[in-house]
Amino acid sequence: MGSVRLLFLLICLPLLTLGLFEDQAGSYDWRQQYIGRPLYTKIDTNLNRLFIASEQNALACVNLKSGNIVWRKVFEIGEAGQIDHVIWALKEIVVVSNNGQRVQGFDYNRGFATWEYSLFGEQTQKQKILSVVSKKEKESYYLANNKHLCLVGSREKICIELPTDDGFVTANLFETDHGVFVIRFKDTTAQKLQYNTQLSSLLSKTILNDLESHKNLQCMNSLDSNYLSCYSDQISSIFTTEIKSGNANSLPLTIQKSILSSDREPRLAWSSKDFFLIETLSEDDGLNLYLFKKEQNENDLVLLKKIESVQAYDQVSHSQNSFLIYSKYIGKNKLNFYTFDLKKSQERTDLLISANVLNSEDILQLEASVTENKNSQLSVTVSCFFKDYSLSVFNQQGVKYFTREEALAYISTVEMVDFPLLHLQEEFEDEFGSTKQDNLITMFYKRIKTQLIMLKEFIQIDLVQKVTSLLQNSPMTKKSQSGISLDEITRDEFNLNKIIVAVTSIGKVFGIYTSANGKILWSFYLKNTIAFKFNKVRDENTIPFFVQRTAAHVPYEPQCVLISKANDQNGSLKTRVYFFNPLTGRASKDAPKEGYLVDYQVKQAFLSYQMDSHYLKPVVLFDTENRIHVFPQSSISDLQAKSSNKPTIIFSTQRENDNLNTLTGYSLSYSNEPLPEVWRLNFEDEKISAIASKLSNDRIHSHGKILGDRSVLYKYLNPNLVGVVTTGQDSQNVPYVNVYLVDTVTGSVVNSFNHKRCKGPVNIVHSENWFFYSYYNMKFRRHEVTSVELFEGDIQNNSTHFSSLDDIKPIVFSKSYIVQRSFDSMQVTLTEKGISTKDVIVACQYGVIMEIPWILIDPRRPIKMTEVEREENLLPYMPEIPLNYEFTLNYYNYVYNTRGISTAPSGLESTSLVFTYGLDIFFTRVFPSKTFDMIREDFDYFFITTLMVGLVLGTLLTKKLAAASNLKKAWK
Structure with missing residues (x-):
C-alpha cells in the first residue's frame, strides 16, 4: 500500500510543479518578439523555414507558413553584437560579428552555437568582410578583410596577415583548384595574391595589368567563381579575368553608351561567364535592370532584356x-x-x-x-521586406503566408490612451449631477430617463439581435480587421483596457490593444519620414508624439500629434506636423490628410499645459532661430489670454564646440519675436548624457511623510526641478559622472553629486521629491544605483503654491547601492491618485524586467536602527540590493534590447500598467502596494456566502425566538 502511495505522489508532483503559475502566467500580460530589418536572408523550403540575420543584432529562424519564430539568438547591444557577415553554409550558419572580431557557427535546426573563435582582432575602423565556402577543406570557410585572411571551421582556425602594402583594399576572394586568391585594389592598381588551401605559403603576388589605368572599377565574382568581372563607367565596358591564369580578355566587353545614357549611377549587380546584370536609377529614382549577354568571338555585349520600374x-x-x-x-x-x-x-x-x-x-x-x-515542376517562393x-x-499561387510587422522593433515614443465611455456609462455619470445646480428631483428624473433608455435599447438591439441569430444561425458580433470583437474594444469598468499608440522611428504608427495579447487595431505609414535626434540626449532616433485631447471631452474626438522631418516632392527637407485620432488611426478632420509641412527646423517640441476653448492642448514648436510656433494656430489667442500674467520658462540643450554641454532657459511668449534668453548653464568640459523630469501624469497624494514619532517631514515638491546627468574626464583622463539638480525657472543648481571613476550609460528617473539613477563603477568593477530624496523639513513653506524664487534649501538624503546587473532602461509606476507606493521598473541587460520596491532603495535607510525608525518600518541599510526573482515581471518571457518603458495609471488605485519596448514588446500590470482594492483570486465565495446566509437565517430565527419568549413573559 505504501509503494502505491509513493508512486501516486511521484506521478502528481511534476504536474503540480508545472502548474505553479498556470493561473497567473499570461492572464494579463503578453509578449511579442521581433527580429528587425533583415541584412541577410535565406529560404529553405525543405525545412519550411526562413532564416534572417538583422540589423538589430538578431539571428532568427521563422516558420515559412505561419511567420512564428522557431528560434532566435540575440547578440550584445551596440557594435559588440553587430552582425557584419553571414555565410549560409550547407549544414550550419556562420556569423561574423563585432567588426570582425568574432566568428560563430550555428545549427540550422535549433540555433545552437556549435563553435566559436576570435577572428581578426580589434579593428580601428569598419572594414568590409569577404567570404567563400571552401571546396577542398570540409566544413571550412575563408574570410578576409583588408589586413587578414583566415580559414575557419568547427575544428580549426588559421589566420595570416596580408602583405602590408599601404592603401590596398581587399575587393574579392576566390577559391579554385589552384588555391585561394585575394584581389586587392589601390587607385588604378589591381593586385592578385595566391595562397595554398592551408594558407601556409604565398604562392604568387602579381599585378593585373589589364585592369590598370581604370578608376572606380566595380568588381565582383562570377557565378562559377573562376572569373573576376569589373565594370568601368568611364568607358562603359566590362573586363573579365580568369583568376587561375590572371589573363584578361584581349579587349574589354563594350556596352553601347546610348543604352545607359538616360540613366544614372550604373552598378554591376551580378555576373557569370556570359551574362552580366547592370542596375541603374532612372530620372524619377526608379530602378532599371539591364541584362547583357556575351556573344562568342565578339567584344560587344548584346542587350538581352531591359526591365524598367523594378x-x-x-x-x-x-x-x-x-x-x-x-x-x-x-x-x-x-x-x-x-x-x-x-x-x-x-x-x-x-x-x-x-x-x-x-x-x-x-x-x-x-x-x-x-x-x-515530385512531378519535376518548378515553383517559386518569395520573401519581401517592404519600406514600412x-x-x-x-508562394507560387500568390497566396500570402504571413505578414510580420518588424517596425515594432523600432518604437521610439509610446502613449497609452483611454477608451471613451459608452453613452450609457455617460448617462450614469450624469445621474449624479453634471452641474452644481442639479437638485434631488433633477437627478431622480435623469435616473428614470436612463432606465427607460436601457429598456428601449434592450428591446430594439439586444433582444432583436438574439432572435435573429437564433433564426439565421449567424454570429452576433462583428469582427475588426485584427479579429477582435468590436464589443470587446470598449472601456472596461476599471479602465484596465487601453490602446497603446506606438510611434516608430521609420514613420509607422500602431494602435495596440492591451487586451487580447496585444492585437493591432490599426496602423498607418507616413512616407518620407525622417526622425529627430532631440528630446533624448542619447544618440537615438525619435519622433515627438503627444496626446492633445483625450476621449473624455465629448463631443470632441480625441486627437494626437506627431512631429517629424520629411522630404517634400522636390526633395527639400521640411518639418511635418501630423494630427490623427488615436482610437481609429485616421487623420484628423480639422487638418490636412498629409499633415502640415513647414519650412523651419525644429530643435524642441512640447505640449502646452493650458487648454484652448475646444479642450485641446496645443503643441508648441521651438525652432533653430528661437521662435515659437503653435499648432493649431487658432489656439494662439487662447494661450495669449491665459498666459499674459503667468510668465513661463522653457529650457533647451545646446552644443558648443561640438559638445552637448549647455542648458539654456528662455522666457516663453507667443509672438513672432525670438524668445529672450533668461539664464544659461554651461558645464564646460562635461557632456550632457541624460535629463530627467517628472512625468506629466505623475500624481502626488501626500505632501509629507509621517515619521515614527508621529511628526511630519514635508517633501520638497519643486515642479520645476530636473535632473541633469553629465559625463567627463579629469586632468588625468579618469572618467566621472556628475548629477545636477537644476531649477529650470532660475537656472540655479539646487544640489549636485559627483561619482569619480564611474561611467555611463546613466539611466535616471524623477518622481515627486526623489531621483533614482544607475551607473557603472570602474574602480570596483560593479554596477551601482543611487537614490536621492529632498525634503523641506518639519515646517512646510507654502502648502498651496510653490515658487522657485523662494529661498528654500532642501534637506537631502542620498544612498548608493550595489546591483548585480546593469539596467537598459527604467521608469516609475503611476497610479490614478498617487496613493500607492511608487516602485521603479527596470529593464535588465539580459531580458529581465524587474520591479524594485521603494522600501529597498529608500535613501533614509539608517545604518543603525533607532526605535523611531523601526516604528516607521524602515529597513537597515545594506550596501547591496538583492534583486530576487520574486521581483521579475516577465518570468521566462525574456525581452531583449529594451530601449524604453512606459507606465500608465488604471482605474484601480492599486494597479499600474507597464509597457516595455525594444527588440521585443511586453505588457503587464503591477501592484506596488498589493491589491488592497481588489478581492483576492483565492477568495472563498462559497464560505462567505454560506456564512452570510447563516447569519441572516440565524438573525431571523433569533428574532422569532425572542418574540415568542417576550410573548410568553407577557402572559405570565
Whole structure:
C-alpha cells in the first residue's frame, strides 16, 4: 500500500510543479518578439523555414507558413553584437560579428552555437568582410578583410596577415583548384595574391595589368567563381579575368553608351561567364535592370532584356540553372513577381506570381527560392521586406503566408490612451449631477430617463439581435480587421483596457490593444519620414508624439500629434506636423490628410499645459532661430489670454564646440519675436548624457511623510526641478559622472553629486521629491544605483503654491547601492491618485524586467536602527540590493534590447500598467502596494456566502425566538 502511495505522489508532483503559475502566467500580460530589418536572408523550403540575420543584432529562424519564430539568438547591444557577415553554409550558419572580431557557427535546426573563435582582432575602423565556402577543406570557410585572411571551421582556425602594402583594399576572394586568391585594389592598381588551401605559403603576388589605368572599377565574382568581372563607367565596358591564369580578355566587353545614357549611377549587380546584370536609377529614382549577354568571338555585349520600374530582384540558382526573379507593381494593389531563365534567355510565364497587397510600399529586399516538386515542376517562393518594415512571404499561387510587422522593433515614443465611455456609462455619470445646480428631483428624473433608455435599447438591439441569430444561425458580433470583437474594444469598468499608440522611428504608427495579447487595431505609414535626434540626449532616433485631447471631452474626438522631418516632392527637407485620432488611426478632420509641412527646423517640441476653448492642448514648436510656433494656430489667442500674467520658462540643450554641454532657459511668449534668453548653464568640459523630469501624469497624494514619532517631514515638491546627468574626464583622463539638480525657472543648481571613476550609460528617473539613477563603477568593477530624496523639513513653506524664487534649501538624503546587473532602461509606476507606493521598473541587460520596491532603495535607510525608525518600518541599510526573482515581471518571457518603458495609471488605485519596448514588446500590470482594492483570486465565495446566509437565517430565527419568549413573559 505504501509503494502505491509513493508512486501516486511521484506521478502528481511534476504536474503540480508545472502548474505553479498556470493561473497567473499570461492572464494579463503578453509578449511579442521581433527580429528587425533583415541584412541577410535565406529560404529553405525543405525545412519550411526562413532564416534572417538583422540589423538589430538578431539571428532568427521563422516558420515559412505561419511567420512564428522557431528560434532566435540575440547578440550584445551596440557594435559588440553587430552582425557584419553571414555565410549560409550547407549544414550550419556562420556569423561574423563585432567588426570582425568574432566568428560563430550555428545549427540550422535549433540555433545552437556549435563553435566559436576570435577572428581578426580589434579593428580601428569598419572594414568590409569577404567570404567563400571552401571546396577542398570540409566544413571550412575563408574570410578576409583588408589586413587578414583566415580559414575557419568547427575544428580549426588559421589566420595570416596580408602583405602590408599601404592603401590596398581587399575587393574579392576566390577559391579554385589552384588555391585561394585575394584581389586587392589601390587607385588604378589591381593586385592578385595566391595562397595554398592551408594558407601556409604565398604562392604568387602579381599585378593585373589589364585592369590598370581604370578608376572606380566595380568588381565582383562570377557565378562559377573562376572569373573576376569589373565594370568601368568611364568607358562603359566590362573586363573579365580568369583568376587561375590572371589573363584578361584581349579587349574589354563594350556596352553601347546610348543604352545607359538616360540613366544614372550604373552598378554591376551580378555576373557569370556570359551574362552580366547592370542596375541603374532612372530620372524619377526608379530602378532599371539591364541584362547583357556575351556573344562568342565578339567584344560587344548584346542587350538581352531591359526591365524598367523594378521594385527589387534576386538571382537564384537551381540544378545548374540560373534565374533572375524581379518584382513590379501592376496597378495600385497588385504585385507581380517575374522569373527570367538565364540559361534559356526567356521569361518563364509558368513561374509568374501575382499577389494582392493592401499598401503599395516599395520593396527594400527580396529573397527568392526555386524548388522542384515530385512531378519535376518548378515553383517559386518569395520573401519581401517592404519600406514600412513589414515582412511577407508569397508562394507560387500568390497566396500570402504571413505578414510580420518588424517596425515594432523600432518604437521610439509610446502613449497609452483611454477608451471613451459608452453613452450609457455617460448617462450614469450624469445621474449624479453634471452641474452644481442639479437638485434631488433633477437627478431622480435623469435616473428614470436612463432606465427607460436601457429598456428601449434592450428591446430594439439586444433582444432583436438574439432572435435573429437564433433564426439565421449567424454570429452576433462583428469582427475588426485584427479579429477582435468590436464589443470587446470598449472601456472596461476599471479602465484596465487601453490602446497603446506606438510611434516608430521609420514613420509607422500602431494602435495596440492591451487586451487580447496585444492585437493591432490599426496602423498607418507616413512616407518620407525622417526622425529627430532631440528630446533624448542619447544618440537615438525619435519622433515627438503627444496626446492633445483625450476621449473624455465629448463631443470632441480625441486627437494626437506627431512631429517629424520629411522630404517634400522636390526633395527639400521640411518639418511635418501630423494630427490623427488615436482610437481609429485616421487623420484628423480639422487638418490636412498629409499633415502640415513647414519650412523651419525644429530643435524642441512640447505640449502646452493650458487648454484652448475646444479642450485641446496645443503643441508648441521651438525652432533653430528661437521662435515659437503653435499648432493649431487658432489656439494662439487662447494661450495669449491665459498666459499674459503667468510668465513661463522653457529650457533647451545646446552644443558648443561640438559638445552637448549647455542648458539654456528662455522666457516663453507667443509672438513672432525670438524668445529672450533668461539664464544659461554651461558645464564646460562635461557632456550632457541624460535629463530627467517628472512625468506629466505623475500624481502626488501626500505632501509629507509621517515619521515614527508621529511628526511630519514635508517633501520638497519643486515642479520645476530636473535632473541633469553629465559625463567627463579629469586632468588625468579618469572618467566621472556628475548629477545636477537644476531649477529650470532660475537656472540655479539646487544640489549636485559627483561619482569619480564611474561611467555611463546613466539611466535616471524623477518622481515627486526623489531621483533614482544607475551607473557603472570602474574602480570596483560593479554596477551601482543611487537614490536621492529632498525634503523641506518639519515646517512646510507654502502648502498651496510653490515658487522657485523662494529661498528654500532642501534637506537631502542620498544612498548608493550595489546591483548585480546593469539596467537598459527604467521608469516609475503611476497610479490614478498617487496613493500607492511608487516602485521603479527596470529593464535588465539580459531580458529581465524587474520591479524594485521603494522600501529597498529608500535613501533614509539608517545604518543603525533607532526605535523611531523601526516604528516607521524602515529597513537597515545594506550596501547591496538583492534583486530576487520574486521581483521579475516577465518570468521566462525574456525581452531583449529594451530601449524604453512606459507606465500608465488604471482605474484601480492599486494597479499600474507597464509597457516595455525594444527588440521585443511586453505588457503587464503591477501592484506596488498589493491589491488592497481588489478581492483576492483565492477568495472563498462559497464560505462567505454560506456564512452570510447563516447569519441572516440565524438573525431571523433569533428574532422569532425572542418574540415568542417576550410573548410568553407577557402572559405570565
